[in-house]
Amino acid sequence: MPSNAGTTRLVIVESPAKAKTISGYLGPGYVVEASFGHVRDLPRNAADVPAKYKGEPWARLGVDVDNGFHALYVVSADRKQQISKLVKLAKEVDEIFLATDEDREGEAIAWHLVETLKPKVPVKRMVFHEITKPAIQAAVANPREIDRDLVDAQEARRILDRLYGYEVSPVLWKKVMPKLSAGRVQSVATRIVVERERQRMAFRTAEYWDILATLAVANAGEGPRNFNATLVALNGDRIATGKDFEPTTGRVKPGAGVVHLDEGGARGLAARLEGRPFTVTRVEEKPYRRRPYAPFITSTLQQEAARKLRFSSQQTMRTAQRLYENGYITYMRTDSVNLSETAIAAARRQIVELYGERSVPPEPRRYTGKVKNAQEAHEAIRPAGDNFRTPGDVAKELSAEEFKLYELIWRRTIASQMTDAVGSSVSVRIRAVSSAQEEADFGATGKTITDPGFLRAYVESSDDENAEAEDAERRLPTLVKDQPLTADELAAQGHHTQPPSRYTEASLVKALEELGIGRPSTYASIMQTIQDRGYVFKRGQAMIPSFLAFAVIGLLERHYPRLVDYDFTASMENELDEIAGGDHAAVDFLTAFYFGSANGAGDRDIARSGGLKKLVTENLSEIDARSVNSIPLFTDDDGREVVVRVGRYGPYLQRAVPGEQPAPAAEGEEGGGQGDRAPIPEGLAPDELTPEKVHELFLGGGGERKLGDDPATGEPILLKSGRFGPYVASGERKSSLLRSQSPDSLTLDEALKLLSLPRLVGVAPDGVEVFANNGRYGPYVKRGDEFRSLDSEDRMFSVTLDEALALLAAPKTRQRRAAAPPLREMGVDPLTEKPLVIKDGRFGPYVTDGETNASLRRGQTPEALSIEEASEMLAEKRAKGPAPKKKAAAKKAPAKKAAATKATATKKTAAATKSTAAKSTTTAKATPAKKAPAKKAAPRKATTTAD
Numbered sequence: 001m002p003s004n005a006g007t008t009r010l011v012i013v014e015s016p017a018k019a020k021t022i023s024g025y026l027g028p029g030y031v032v033e034a035s036f037g038h039v040r041d042l043p044r045n046a047a048d049v050p051a052k053y054k055g056e057p058w059a060r061l062g063v064d065v066d067n068g069f070h071a072l073y074v075v076s077a078d079r080k081q082q083i084s085k086l087v088k089l090a091k092e093v094d095e096i097f098l099a100t101d102e103d104r105e106g107e108a109i110a111w112h113l114v115e116t117l118k119p120k121v122p123v124k125r126m127v128f129h130e131i132t133k134p135a136i137q138a139a140v141a142n143p144r145e146i147d148r149d150l151v152d153a154q155e156a157r158r159i160l161d162r163l164y165g166y167e168v169s170p171v172l173w174k175k176v177m178p179k180l181s182a183g184r185v186q187s188v189a190t191r192i193v194v195e196r197e198r199q200r201m202a203f204r205t206a207e208y209w210d211i212l213a214t215l216a217v218a219n220a221g222e223g224p225r226n227f228n229a230t231l232v233a234l235n236g237d238r239i240a241t242g243k244d245f246e247p248t249t250g251r252v253k254p255g256a257g258v259v260h261l262d263e264g265g266a267r268g269l270a271a272r273l274e275g276r277p278f279t280v281t282r283v284e285e286k287p288y289r290r291r292p293y294a295p296f297i298t299s300t301l302q303q304e305a306a307r308k309l310r311f312s313s314q315q316t317m318r319t320a321q322r323l324y325e326n327g328y329i330t331y332m333r334t335d336s337v338n339l340s341e342t343a344i345a346a347a348r349r350q351i352v353e354l355y356g357e358r359s360v361p362p363e364p365r366r367y368t369g370k371v372k373n374a375q376e377a378h379e380a381i382r383p384a385g386d387n388f389r390t391p392g393d394v395a396k397e398l399s400a401e402e403f404k405l406y407e408l409i410w411r412r413t414i415a416s417q418m419t420d421a422v423g424s425s426v427s428v429r430i431r432a433v434s435s436a437q438e439e440a441d442f443g444a445t446g447k448t449i450t451d452p453g454f455l456r457a458y459v460e461s462s463d464d465e466n467a468e469a470e471d472a473e474r475r476l477p478t479l480v481k482d483q484p485l486t487a488d489e490l491a492a493q494g495h496h497t498q499p500p501s502r503y504t505e506a507s508l509v510k511a512l513e514e515l516g517i518g519r520p521s522t523y524a525s526i527m528q529t530i531q532d533r534g535y536v537f538k539r540g541q542a543m544i545p546s547f548l549a550f551a552v553i554g555l556l557e558r559h560y561p562r563l564v565d566y567d568f569t570a571s572m573e574n575e576l577d578e579i580a581g582g583d584h585a586a587v588d589f590l591t592a593f594y595f596g597s598a599n600g601a602g603d604r605d606i607a608r609s610g611g612l613k614k615l616v617t618e619n620l621s622e623i624d625a626r627s628v629n630s631i632p633l634f635t636d637d638d639g640r641e642v643v644v645r646v647g648r649y650g651p652y653l654q655r656a657v658p659g660e661q662p663a664p665a666a667e668g669e670e671g672g673g674q675g676d677r678a679p680i681p682e683g684l685a686p687d688e689l690t691p692e693k694v695h696e697l698f699l700g701g702g703g704e705r706k707l708g709d710d711p712a713t714g715e716p717i718l719l720k721s722g723r724f725g726p727y728v729a730s731g732e733r734k735s736s737l738l739r740s741q742s743p744d745s746l747t748l749d750e751a752l753k754l755l756s757l758p759r760l761v762g763v764a765p766d767g768v769e770v771f772a773n774n775g776r777y778g779p780y781v782k783r784g785d786e787f788r789s790l791d792s793e794d795r796m797f798s799v800t801l802d803e804a805l806a807l808l809a810a811p812k813t814r815q816r817r818a819a820a821p822p823l824r825e826m827g828v829d830p831l832t833e834k835p836l837v838i839k840d841g842r843f844g845p846y847v848t849d850g851e852t853n854a855s856l857r858r859g860q861t862p863e864a865l866s867i868e869e870a871s872e873m874l875a876e877k878r879a880k881g882p883a884p885k886k887k888a889a890a891k892k893a894p895a896k897k898a899a900a901t902k903a904t905a906t907k908k909t910a911a912a913t914k915s916t917a918a919k920s921t922t923t924a925k926a927t928p929a930k931k932a933p934a935k936k937a938a939p940r941k942a943t944t945t946a947d
Contacts, residue, residue: 010093011126012086012113014100015868016830017325018131022099025136031089035100036082036831036872040073040112042162048074061166063159065613069590071159075116078831078875083116090119097143102127102378103333104580105521107147108154114146130330130384153580156589160184160572163594167616168556168563175625176551177648181533184569185518187556189526190535191564192511193503194545194553200687203499204250208240209266213442214489215278215430217477226488227476229430229442234259234269236439242497250497266492272434278442278485282429288447290421292454294337294367295380296412298520299513301332304412306506306541307461309404313505313524315864319405320381322866327384328394328402329409333520334378337367339416343379346388347417354390355456359418367416382413401864415458423449426476430485446476499687502542516570532857537683544685547631547644547651555628559619563612633689642694644680653678653689653697708748710755717751719743728754738774738793753797758782762801770804772796783808823862829871836870838862852877 011032013019023032042062043049049059053072056064064070075083090096096119100106107125114123124143128135161184168182211231231239240258245251252260261269296304301320305311311319320332339347344364351360367380383389383406391407398406426446433439449455503511505527512518518526530536535549545553556564572593578584596611631644640655654677678697680689705719710730717730726743727736728751735754737743758773761781770783772790779790781804788807790796822837823845829836834849838856845862846855847870854873856865 007095008093009095009097010086010089011097011099014106014109015321015325017322017868018099021131021325021327022136025131025133026140031093033086033089034082034830035086035109035113036079038076038105038109038112039079039083039116040075042071042158043074050074061162063162065163065594068587069159071155073112073115078872078878081831086113087117090117090121093121095121096123097126097140098123098146099126099128099139101331101333102129103331103521104150104154104157107150108158111146111148111151129379131325131327132385134386135384149582150580152586153576156579156586157576159590160576160593163590163612164563167612168560171616171620171623172552172555174620175555175623175628176646177548180548180552182552182556182563183529184563184572185512185522185526186529186533186535187553187564188517188566188569189508189512190530190545190549191553191557192508193530193536193543194549196500196503197545197550197686199247200499200502201689202248203687204246204248205499206242206245206250206252206497207262207494208242208245208497209261209263209492209494210239210241211266211270211273211440211442212491212493213273213278213430213487214491215442215444215485216488217479217483217485224475224477227444227446229428229444231269231440232429232443233441234261234438242495245497247497247499263492263494266494269434269438269440270490270492272436272438273432273440273487273490276432276434276487278430278432278487280428280479280481280483280485281431281441282427283479283481284427286425286427288421288423288425288449290453290455292365292415292418292420293412293458293460294369295339295382295416296409297335297337297369297380298333299335299509299523301381301409302509302523303506304408304461305405306504308408310541311401311405312864313509313527315401316405317524318864318866318869319401323398323402323406323409324384328389328398328406329384330379330382332381334381335369335520336378337369337380339367339382339413340379342386343382343413344417346383346386347414350388350390351414351418354414355418359453359456361417361419365417380413381409383410388413411458415454418454418457419451421449421453421455422451423447423473426479428476428479432487444476446474447472448475449473502544504541504543506541508543515566516573517566519573528857539683539685547646547680547686550631550644550686551629551646554631555623558628559623560615563615631686633694634691636691636694644686644689650682651680653680653694655698707746707751710752717748717755719746719751730755736774740793757796759796761799761804764801764805770801770808772799772804781807788812824865826865826867826870828867829874830867831871831875836867836874838865838870847873849874 006029009030011019011022011026011030012035013022013032014035014037016034016036019032019034023030026032043059046054046060049062049072053059058064058066059072062072064072096117098110098113100109100113110125123146125146126139126143128139164184165182168187169180172180172182213229213231214226215229216226233239237257237259240252240256240260244253244256244258244260246253252258294300298317302311302313302316305316306313309316317332320329323329324332348360348364388410391403391410394406395403424447426448428444428446430442430444431439432442508527509523512523512526530549531538534546535552536543536545538544553564562568575584575589579586579589592611594611594613596614629646631646633642633644635641636655638657640657642653642655644651645654656676676698678694680697684693707717707719707728709716713731715731717728720727720729727734728746729735730751733755735757737746737754741750758771761770761772763769764783768784770781772779772781772795774780774793774796777789779793779796780787781790781799783804786808788804788810790799790807822839824838826836826838826847828834829849832849834851836847836849838845838847841853841855844855846853847865848854852874854870854877856862857873
């Protein structure tokens with residue numbers, strides 16, 4: 001504690017990094033400590049529910065829906081130690097400043113801290129948009145009260161998501177697969193990805209042709225002598241391009257009025273134009289002007305970091321968080337494009353220094369946001385401070401990842417205050433008449449940039465990697481009407497229409513933003529959640545939905561369409577914004593959503609239908625599990641319907657003639673049935689299940705195929721596919737294919753050899769049989785309980801008894817592998833002060849402190865994992881406790897001893913119950929009501945605290 005006299009203040013922030021930076025700006029008289037994020041939340045599972053509430057009917061939700069949506073909050077197990085520390089510090093200071101982020105989440109953390117610490121000293125809210133000395137000192141000098149409306153909005157969102165997840169997820173468990181989850185925003189985001197994949201699956205490609213002419217100017221002045229032009233019309237009718245074809249049929253759209261050239265037509269026309277004169281018929285020149293892009297907001301930063309740096313949304317936000325906490329950029333969760341007057345002045349000064357006076361417009365630029373329902377007003381994301389540091393100034397202070405993102409933000413901010421890029425664009429039409437008197441019109445465009453303006457600092461990327469950059473020039477010769485040209489080359493060129501491109505994280509964030517779904521603080525977690533749940537996987541940058549996602553979204557669309565409706569989800573965001581603005585009551589909103597009240601969202605479909613609770617219970621019996629888990633593909637040439645089934649062991653193909661009904665299956669199970677089956681290889685995208693690929697999977701990938709009959713038994717020998725891959729079967733005998741064998745080329749003789757395993761090699765002198773077989777770890781020979789590996793699969797069929805006995809007589813040679821070095825040394829855990837390392841394990845990379853291990857989640861990489869995330873993962877693992885050990889089979893014991901054991905167990909149980917009751921410090925306390933109209937009562941005002 002500071003020893004100086006006067007007032008002592010405790011400043012509480014979220015993270016240790018933020019605490020370290022801020023403490024350097026405050027000096028004596030201030031103690032800066034971290035809360036490590038949220039300190040309380042709704043119970044995660046039944047074990048988190050305090051004993052006194054376990055009998056309550058609402059305990060599983062953690063929300064008393066029948067009593068004003070009272071919320072039961074429990075202190076996270078991994079935060080209790082830190083809370084104890086904060087409670088102690090709170091008793092030793094004269095004043096507390098809550099310096100959490102200024103958004104809904106930060107406001108809620110501040111409120112939860114007050115509710116948990118119950119301080120006896122004055123508490124003030126301290127807010128800032130950047131962590132610089134002037135900003136921190138200004139925040140201390142101008143504190144405010146906790147904004148109860150923001151807290152209400154965050155709490156309403158948390159309860160809404162809990163109700164949605166806890167009521168809808170069990171439907172998925174019963175009808176699709178155990179342990180699945182549904183979420184208010186994650187389900188909608190998954191639906192967007194699934195809908196794009198459906199479009200790709202329904203897409204039928206079309207081929208079209210045109211002609212590329214390389215034209216030459218006889219007496220070229222300035223500019224190039226040659227340029228390219230493309231055939232655009234024939235006899236006045238436009239030549240078909242990709243946009244003229246129907247995506248689901250591959251045919252030209254009715255009424256398009258275009259000429260569809262095929263290869264023969266294009267080559268023939270090119271031949272008829274050989275040697276013919278070309279003449280310029282039209283030249284149009286227009287001024288080109290491009291305004292700078294607005295400064296970054298959360299979504300555009302994630303989009304550009306993905307395009308330019310190949311960062312995932314999580315990686316971008318983690319890196320931005322570090323830059324913010326260490327004072328390099330302003331707050332990174334914002335949907336405002338505004339820059340403060342100080343920032344504009346700093347940008348303009350730096351532009352003059354780096355690019356000269358001409359690059360600064362006479363008046364500062366101001367931007368208007370286009371985001372639907374933009375919430376809490378912040379600045380755009382920009383370099384921190386009143387004087388921006390250039391990337392060169394901070395290069396030695398930042399990691400490679402941090403430097404790249406800082407440079408991106410700096411360039412975008414500087415460019416936003418620079419002059420327009422100006423130049424000219426030219427459009428030219430050229431005509432030639434073929435030997436068959438066909439009028440062929442060609443077109444060419446050019447662009448010349450005379451003053452690049454802001455493009456000197458920044459050029460935005462496109463989701464289309466083939467798109468031309470905005471600073472790219474296409475120079476044409478100086479051309480005038482009626483000017484003659486010569487064709488140096490006429491080349492017919494073919495094109496194919498392309499299906500709509502898959503979403504990337506960047507384009508999916510953009511889609512959500514345009515629909516008004518989600519908020520800056522949620523985009524990154526949405527991207528991560530849909531991948532962690534197995535609904536989406538990534539191939540490069542592309543996001544591909546799994547067949548599991550098809551089943552889940554199909555169920556929700558068919559039976560609960562409103563829950564995945566884009567407008568409805570966006571409307572809920574609107575109402576949360578109204579709650580944040582103090583214009584709507586949280587209880588009314590939640591009541592309408594859950595019970596169907598006429599208040600709040602009264603005219604919503606879900607309210608009229610009786611609310612979420614009634615919706616998920618009354619319709620449950622109408623959902624046919626087998627139908628939900630079946631994704632129709634097509635009918636093959638033999639009239640068999642081909643479908644994808646989502647089974648307990650993963651998706652698989654099934655085909656059967658209509659009318660051959662498979663045996664009924666238990667809900668969520670694969671079930672029995674008639675018809676061929678074939679597994680679907682992991683990582684195969686749904687749109688790649690073409691008829692050709694399906695045929696390959698059935699024949700070569702393990703669909704049942706007869707290889708012939710066993711000459712010894714007369715039974716058929718079949719090639720099948722199972723959970724663990726292809727195998728051969730005949731009667732009761734089965735044998736997996738060897739690693740060196742392919743289902744495509746497997747012969748009857750090879751199958752017979754496989755079915756001969758295990759092969760009796762002979763009998764040892766002591767009368768014990770010796771066998772050769774193939775196992776989990778490869779080929780081996782066995783005598784009794786003794787095993788020795790063989791050096792090749794072929795040796796199983798050729799090894800002699802003497803060779804096998806010699807192998808078995810030799811001592812086992814097992815070399816211990818040296819421990820592999822860690823993948824990464826991370827530093828010291830801020831919670832336990834133990835060193836953290838990332839190692840490579842049997843099931844993938846994991847982080848460890850030497851005592852507790854936590855596997856990296858899907859999408860996390862050893863390189864990108866932050867020490868804060870690693871610390872939190874280990875804390876969660878420690879809170880769960882050790883995994884329960886498998887119980888050994890009980891041995892029979894004398895009756896008297898068993899009775900004694902039972903009595904002892906009873907005493908222990910009673911003692912444990914008494915101890916639990918004694919230790920329980922759970923309290924239920926209603927939060928004092930805010931002075932406001934009764935109709936604006938919020939869940940915050942009726943919360944139950946359990947420490």
